[in-house]
Amino acid sequence: MTTATREEPAEGGTEAQVQHPTAPERAAKGRAARATAPRASQSALDLPDRDPVALLEEQAATRVPELVPIRYGRMLVSPFTFYRGAAKIMAHDLAATPTSGLQAQLCGDAHLSNFGGFASAERSLVFDLNDFDESLPGRFEWDVKRLATSFEICARDRDFDDAVRRSAVATVVRAYREAMRGFAAMGDLAVWYSRIDVEAILEQLRRDNDKKQAKNVERAEAKARTKDSLKAFSRLTHEVDGELRIRSDPPLLVPIDELVDDSRAAEMKEELASMFRKYRSSLQYDRRKLLEGYRLVDVARKVVGVGS
Incomplete structure (x- = not known):
């Protein structure tokens, strides 16, 4: 079976071919990527010789000078807040790690605090990434690793034991894997409109009779609905x-x-x-x-x- 293509205007008004691989071709590409970067290799982290403080200072040179101490002060609150502010250090460390060559439009800073509930264009409450100021095309592994690591560091910061931390990280990466597998079987429009609706989460928790988690989500939903642009407008x-x-x-x-x-x-x-x-x-x-x-x-x- 041949790969379908279509003509699409490219930058400058010229025509460029966009590849449309079939589902079997996409699956074959994924399997081939394992030869380039076996899944077991993703556990390796051979840290390059670097000075984390020097990397931060290098980045600080591009910032507003009088605001740099505020940034550093916020980072010093805890290991997790340091991690939140140290995306450059992690990008530096991950640059030399194995990669499958599969590119995606990354969040660029996919730690757990950059996920949350917010109103969609239709004003329904959804749960998703909410920070994109460092978004860029890149290796999909980077977002996954930054997200998983954020759960480990945050859990340590909260004094959770080893078993809880391991379970949290495993749950995160399993959810990512299962979501990607599900998206692979869906059409482009279905993926485009896919979202996590907070009401759907609540319905599932109620079906599972998970009263504690349902109550937590209900409280978070109620709090989120009190935050809107008018409240910020009056405050600012x-x-x-x-x-x-x-x-x-x-x-x-x-x-x-x-x-x-x-x-x-x-x-x-x-x-x-x-x-x-x-x-x-x-x-x-x-x-x-x-x-x-x-x-x-x-x-x-x-x-x-x-x-x-």
Whole structure:
């Protein structure tokens, strides 16, 4: 059986062929990848000679200098918070590890705290990755290893015993494997629209009569539903001379007018307004119409997370 292809516009307006391997061809590629990187080889970690602090300092050179101590302070809270902020160190360590050659669009920072519940476009509560500022094409093993390791480190931080930690990590990687196997048997549209709906999780827990976990999910769901953009809006803004402005809470939240002089602030606001208009014009019609109901009013620098 031959591999199907279709013509698709490529960058610059030229036509490029997109490969569409059949299910047996995809399976054969996966089996062949095991010869390149046997599954047993994934347990090996031959750490390269490196200085973790030097790697962080190298990264700090690209950050806002006055915010670097805040980042380091957050990382120093616990081994897990250090791990959260040390994606560069882990990427450096994993770069030399065996790889199957199978590429994916990675999260790039797939630790457990970057998963959570949030409202979908249809306003239903879903559970998924919620941080993509380090997303990039790369080796799928990196995301899996970073996620599994995050469970081990977090469990150690919480003083869980060896058996609990091992069970947690094994459950995570097994769930990944089973999900990938399921996706492989699905059509593209089904995979595209696949999601973990919180209500579906609750229904399954109730069917399994797992009252304790169902109660935990219900509490988390109730808490998530109290968080919305209006609550953040009221917390982060205030009225100045009849106009809404972003509050000042340095160094974590600083309006642009306090960071640069008036002339530069005006220039930056116009640059951002232009970017906003260009982004809006790139959207499909229904989303563009929605966004046209909003305008840029104020700009600020906000510090979030541990690794940012």
